[in-house]
Amino acid sequence: DNVGIEVDDGTMHWTTISSVDDSDTITIASGLDDTAAVDNVVYFYTSKAQKPRRILGATRKDTSDNETPVELVSKHFYWEFANKTTDGPITTISMEPTLTNSTLYVWPQTDDSTDTLEMFVEYPIEVFTASADTPDLPPESYNMLLYLLAKDLAADFKVDDNTYVRVVRRARDSKNAFMDWDQEHGSMFIQPDYSPNR
DSSP, rough: EEEEETTTTTEEEEEEEEEEEEETTTEESSSSSSSOTTOOOOOESSSSSOOEEEEEEEEEEEETEEEEEEEEEEEEHHTOOTTOOOSSSSSSEEEOOOSOOOOEEESSSSSOOTTTEEEEOOOOOOOOOOTTTOOOOOOHHHHHHHHHHHHTTTTTTTOOHHHHHHHHHHHHHHHHHHHHHHHOOOOOOOOOOOOOOO
């Protein structure tokens, strides 16, 4: 597993666990580069989260489980901050998606390694690679998947024009029916955003 240990200068030392020796002792792959006092924070996880397509919302959570909303801004807006090494509680984040990994920028840089970011993200839908794969969609989407696939395969199977038109219509109708069903139920509030450069 991956492990992060808070050292006494306030930074995190990230490495991996080589072995679990007993209920409260581990051996790590690379030694600490500073001292770590008793009760310093330790984080561990087995595998990294899947790369999100985008962040929809975020909060900063402290050790008492108090959550504070964090503002999500564009990369352009983030780069306009004059001092990106300011210390303090995180109030603003920006994500730069790339092909293999994404970079999350935070401002200010945190001054408390016990705070965590709780993010509501959108993940890419799983790519089908085997017939036994289960779609990342509810059963209500299966008609839509069926007719969209039929539409895409129609040319390969030399479907006549009349049948193709009917398949395209069914694909469109089933997609619209699913999109109408897949709606979040909740109140929506709309107000002007007076912040510059958004």
